[in-house]
Amino acid sequence: MAASKSARKSRRKSKSRKAAKKTSRAKSRKTPAQAKAIETSLGLNKAVRLTFSYDGDNVKLVSQQRTEMTVPASDTVKGYGKYKGFWAELKSGSDKTLYRTVMHNPTKNDAEVFPESPGEVISRQPAPKRKGVFVVVVPDTDKGEEVILCRSAPETKGPTRGIRALASEPAEEILRLKLKK
Amino acid sequence: MANGQIVGTTRIVETGPPEQRWNAVIVSEGYRSDEMAQFATDAKQFADTLLSVAPFDRLRAAINIYRVDVTSTESGAKDPKKCNGTGAKPRTFFGASFCSNGIRRLLIANNGRVLDVVKKQVPQWHMAFLAVNSPISGGSGGPVATFSRAPGAVEIAIHEMGHTAFGLADEYEYYSGCASDKGHDKHSKTEPVQPNITTNKNRATTKWRSLIQPATPVPTTSNANCANCDPQPSPVAVGTIGLFEGADYFHCGVYRPEFDCRMRNLNRPFCAVCQQVIVKKLTPFLPG
Numbered sequence: 001m002a003a004s005k006s007a008r009k010s011r012r013k014s015k016s017r018k019a020a021k022k023t024s025r026a027k028s029r030k031t032p033a034q035a036k037a038i039e040t041s042l043g044l045n046k047a048v049r050l051t052f053s054y055d056g057d058n059v060k061l062v063s064q065q066r067t068e069m070t071v072p073a074s075d076t077v078k079g080y081g082k083y084k085g086f087w088a089e090l091k092s093g094s095d096k097t098l099y100r101t102v103m104h105n106p107t108k109n110d111a112e113v114f115p116e117s118p119g120e121v122i123s124r125q126p127a128p129k130r131k132g133v134f135v136v137v138v139p140d141t142d143k144g145e146e147v148i149l150c151r152s153a154p155e156t157k158g159p160t161r162g163i164r165a166l167a168s169e170p171a172e173e174i175l176r177l178k179l180k181k
Numbered sequence: 182m183a184n185g186q187i188v189g190t191t192r193i194v195e196t197g198p199p200e201q202r203w204n205a206v207i208v209s210e211g212y213r214s215d216e217m218a219q220f221a222t223d224a225k226q227f228a229d230t231l232l233s234v235a236p237f238d239r240l241r242a243a244i245n246i247y248r249v250d251v252t253s254t255e256s257g258a259k260d261p262k263k264c265n266g267t268g269a270k271p272r273t274f275f276g277a278s279f280c281s282n283g284i285r286r287l288l289i290a291n292n293g294r295v296l297d298v299v300k301k302q303v304p305q306w307h308m309a310f311l312a313v314n315s316p317i318s319g320g321s322g323g324p325v326a327t328f329s330r331a332p333g334a335v336e337i338a339i340h341e342m343g344h345t346a347f348g349l350a351d352e353y354e355y356y357s358g359c360a361s362d363k364g365h366d367k368h369s370k371t372e373p374v375q376p377n378i379t380t381n382k383n384r385a386t387t388k389w390r391s392l393i394q395p396a397t398p399v400p401t402t403s404n405a406n407c408a409n410c411d412p413q414p415s416p417v418a419v420g421t422i423g424l425f426e427g428a429d430y431f432h433c434g435v436y437r438p439e440f441d442c443r444m445r446n447l448n449r450p451f452c453a454v455c456q457q458v459i460v461k462k463l464t465p466f467l468p469g
Contacts, residue, residue: 082371112341122340124357
């Protein structure tokens with residue numbers, strides 16, 4: 001559950017870069033059907049569904065459930081070190097990223113407000129009391145050992161302070177959990 | 182007390198086994214048992230609308246759609262007076278209410294309960310929608326895309342699905358509104374992780390570089406006054422992919438791929454970059 005140390009981080013980055021290159025090279029030469037075959041061989045027809053709850057800053061795992069189902073294609077697994085936002089990753093035992101899913105921050109403390117008639121615009125309003133649940137689905141593979149969640153922290157000063165949707169700093173790991181085998 | 186009951190599940194769009202397809206689930210809220218025929222009609226209409234939207238129209242073979250019939254004791258949704266509502270407090274299965282967090286059109290139910298039902302009825306679900314039997318306009322995003330029966334509210338659900346299922350960012354360039362925004366002049370330099378917005382205006386390295394034609398200027402639009410939203414019309418033809426300044430709740434310093442998109446305004450098509458993301462995510466669900 002704890003954040004990693006810098007040596008481990010650097011090893012992880014290098015491994016992650018190599019793995020991403022390999023996957024990206026393989027995928028770029030494949031037809032969609034061939035890419036699908038590769039994904040199936042990675043175990044994308046078996047999944048683990050993780051349900052989390054959040055209340056304010058706190059995020060915790062509520063349940064994990066294995067399911068026979070196909071998982072959406074992974075987002076790119078490289079180059080996220082300095083990105084802001086929210087995402088989940090499936091990690092191998094050696095901390096290599098096997099699968100990543102970018103998410104619209106599901107722990108937001110504001111909300112979209114929709115217009116009543118066409119022509120009016122969508123807007124946002126703070127909704128500080130928001131709490132609830134969200135779900136992450138990752139492939140169930142032999143190599144997948146852990147899942148991490150990464151999230152940018154909100155600003156601490158200025159007019160955008162406290163609003164998660166307006167966070168400007170790179171995301172940090174906020175939760176790491178072992179998958180039940 | 183349950184305030185209703187789960188009646189059952191019907192696959193209203195069937196393209197293959199649920200283990201191999203992308204499974205969308207529409208659940209009813211605030212429909213009495215004598216109103217379930219109306220829900221069947223509403224769910225069918227929603228499915229037809231979703232499958233007519235690009236790129237889902239080309240991905241039909243990848244998608245199953247399920248209808249989960251849940252009755253409520255009473256019809257509608259809570260409409261608190263503190264938001265100038267009627268004060269109605271119907272007893273419904275998921276407790277949907279307008280005026281969440283004091284916001285009139287923010288319609289939210291007990292999403293944990295919705296997901297428990299969906300999980301049991303369709304274990305392979307990917308995206309959950311809650312159709313609320315109210316004529317008042319409203320909806321919300323998050324793990325469950327919630328929408329009412331007001332005309333056009335289905336658009337809310339499709340926009341929210343862009344966030345929940347595909348990780349797409351909002352492409353509008355303001356927060357509470359162009360006239361009322363404070364502190365939304367300039368986006369930070371940090372690159373957002375979402376695939377449809379960027380701070381990188383370098384043609385050779387920006388996220389959707391492969392879709393930008395050589396003749397398209399980059400940036401394609403620039404906001405001359407970052408204190409406000411950019412008022413200029415698009416200088417290029419509809420559908421041109423480039424770098425248009427203003428997105429992610431900021432007036433300047435961040436770019437969107439097209440002048441307009443469903444992630445910017447309701448009742449618009451998804452832009453080409455958003456469509457590409459959706460197609461990529463759903464490719465594993467296409468029949469081999």
